[in-house]
Amino acid sequence: MLIVFFTSCKCRLLIKDALCCSSQFSARFSPTLAVANNMIDRFNLTSYYENDCPNINTLWASLIIEECVRLGVTYFCIAPGSRSSPLTLAASAHPLATCVVCIDERSLAFNALGYARGSHRPAVVITTSGTAVSNLLSAVVEASEDFVPLILLTADRPPELLDAGANQAINQVNHFGQFTKHFFGLPVPTDDISSRMVLTTLDSAVYMATTSPYGPVHINCPFREPLGNIQTTWESRGLKGLENWMSTSEPFTTYSQVQHSVSSNQCHGLMAELVKLIQGAKQGLLVLGALHTEDDIWAALLLAKHLNWPVVAGILSGLRLRKYMASFSEIEENIIFLDHLDQMLLSGAVNDWMQADVIIQIGGRLVSKRISKMLEGCFPCSYIMVDKHPKRHDPSHIVTHRIQSTITEFTVCVTKACIPHDNTRWKAFLRALNSMAAREISSLIDLEQSLTEPYIAHVALENLRCNSAIFIGNSMAIRDADMYGYNWAKCTHETSEMLSSGFQCHRIQVAGNRGTGGIDGLLSTAVGFGVGCNKHVSSLALICISFPRFHFLISDSSFFP
Structure with a gap:
């Protein structure tokens, strides 16, 4: 089918809108960056971590989410689950985090993939333990093969429950094998390990995911109970050495590459x-x-x-x-x-x-x-x-x-x-x-009297407006677009953007999953891509396929109000 989503990049997606667009997706947009950047002014972080984190799991999860946000990674795709509750609660409570919730981990992972395609920044995927982690594989493979950055935060059972017949406990170490750029296995949260380790792990993971070649990075996060906001005793000695970090909004470790000018x-x-x-x-x-x-x-x-x-x-x-x-x-x-x-x-x-x-x-x-x-x-x-x-x-x-x-x-x-x-x-x-x-081709298209594949690919692309974004499905959809795509008319719209070189241009952003997944995850990827296009998007068009032939539907989308 062909679905055209008419969107605005300044829209506000609320949980109440979820039923209008999908029975699985819900989302919340965080406050604006200008407000959230003053987070340090609103409360003392040291006091917050010592007094408002009821247990050590909550502390480590809060540090993980905070460091992600400081690194510019603010889009969190969350699959509900008990073992991942510390991460989910921390992400949903952070004023800068944008949280998308989906009960199906496979669809969720493709949504994260689409966001990273559109924004060129990593999205974070949070899942519970067990086969919930395995459900991410298709999107992880696609991200690996097409160099798309992702951060995978997978909750896990503690070591004493592995290989012991415990429920939802599998070996998640290097679960995605060669399809992730790196695997980090965090220890179970404890007072005896400095929280600096948590921060430097996130810093390293995001740097690896966003260093050429881009790709997914997996961080496995085991938690013992309690998993919710239940008060237990923990020592603040793990926060030692974080005073400077708490007084700024910068990540703990800043990575940089030295660029050599070439004469x-x-x-x-x-x-x-x-x-x-x-x-x-x-x-x-x-x-x-x-x-x-x-x-x-x-x-x-x-x-x-x-x-x-x-x-x-x-x-x-x-x-x-x-x-x-x-x-x-x-x-x-x-x-x-x-x-x-x-x-x-x-x-x-x-x-x-x-x-x-x-x-x-x-x-x-x-x-x-x-x-x-x-x-x-x-x-x-x-x-x-x-x-x-x-x-x-x-x-x-x-x-x-x-x-x-x-x-x-x-x-x-x-x-x-x-x-x-x-x-x-x-x-x-x-x-x-x-x-x-x-x-x-033009003569043949003009003579068409029905909605054939070449006709729709030609006409749909020809009529895209400036500053649109189009996500094209796999198989025959992208092949027809490649064969019959046409959009060379002189632009008469006033909307424009500037290339970094200083030249004015009108851009149509084109994307598609061309790695390994076939038609796998197209709708979820397209939804994420629409959110991730970090520019003034007047429309998002999605062309996908339904066997044995194309079936097309043009409609207004309520996913972006």
Whole structure:
């Protein structure tokens, strides 16, 4: 089905609204940041932890949530359960926390995944012990494979209840195996261990989750009873050494990476071989996979303009839907976008003729199987893959040069170090083929009298407004969007945003789950993505599928009042 959610980013989601949108989801938005930042002024933290935490479990849970918030991680996805009560109560009581509750851990985890996709910040998932933890696996695998940051706080039974036949007690150590970047096993809360350990564990976990390559981090949190706000005796000696932390709103440990500026000469030295390949290319091709930020999109545009090569922009690149480029008309005229290459490759003659000698791919995986097959058919050629993580995106095993770099850094080096060869014949022929394919598709769409898959993918994307966000479902939905997506009309809307480079643009944010999950968790991910889009969103469109064919529904959504 096709669901279009008309939303506002300044909305306020309340528990009473949950029944209007889903029988499982409920949420509460916290007070504004301006108010909550004065938390230190409202009460003395030392007094709070000593007098208002009835037991040691409550203390540690409160420290965990507080440190998450100080690190900028404020979105908590909570699955109700007894063993996780200390974490749930602490999150719900924090004035800066946004809490979403869902009784199904699987849906909840995909909601967290969607939020992290939209906001580019980790979401926290809180679950009880046992198979509740196992239910997170699908979303964890997707986050791992697609480099999405998540923090998993899983409650657990204490060691004496493991392997003893206790209810809801399983081995949760390294439960997600290779699909988490790191596993932290906290001890059972006790006065004998400094609370500083709790804070530094959270600091390390968030840093790992948000350091390239991004991904999920698992923190296992065992608790003995009492699990609620029941008064028991505990010693304040565990708070020793937290005086400075309590007097500020900063995290206990601040991580930072030293950025080294690279001069033109250094770029040339580091990339001498690549420069030689790029300058010698006779039939170069620039391929854009998934791009996630405005900086990446702008850097990709500058690289395309400098190379002056034909550009294949996948639907997840954000450059297929170019309505927001109204102020970039001069760039649009100078860049050849092969938006209909997938259709062009239906011709055997075109397929045989498309032989690039140097290919540069920026960003993540591609959607089109035909384009991937065509790129494989170009081998042996020089294939340069650029992404900020070191992982391999090379299912055809044709990448000859793997560059671990941000797109901006790579663009700066290339633009300073080389001037590519200009092949007018190669570009002119591809431009003509793309124009022919565009006219043919437009004619066929205009003749459609029914809601076919190509018609809906074409028309729905064409009519998206500026500053919209679209989440596209897997399988045929994203393939149709990649084949028939169209949104190049000059933008007439006044709403705009600024790229970090200072240029004005209108952006349509595009996302989808393209890792491992198939159609798994699409609705939950889309809901989280809508919340996570941290910008002025005028609408959120979701395209998903229902076998055996598309079934479409357009409706107002009450999830965002």
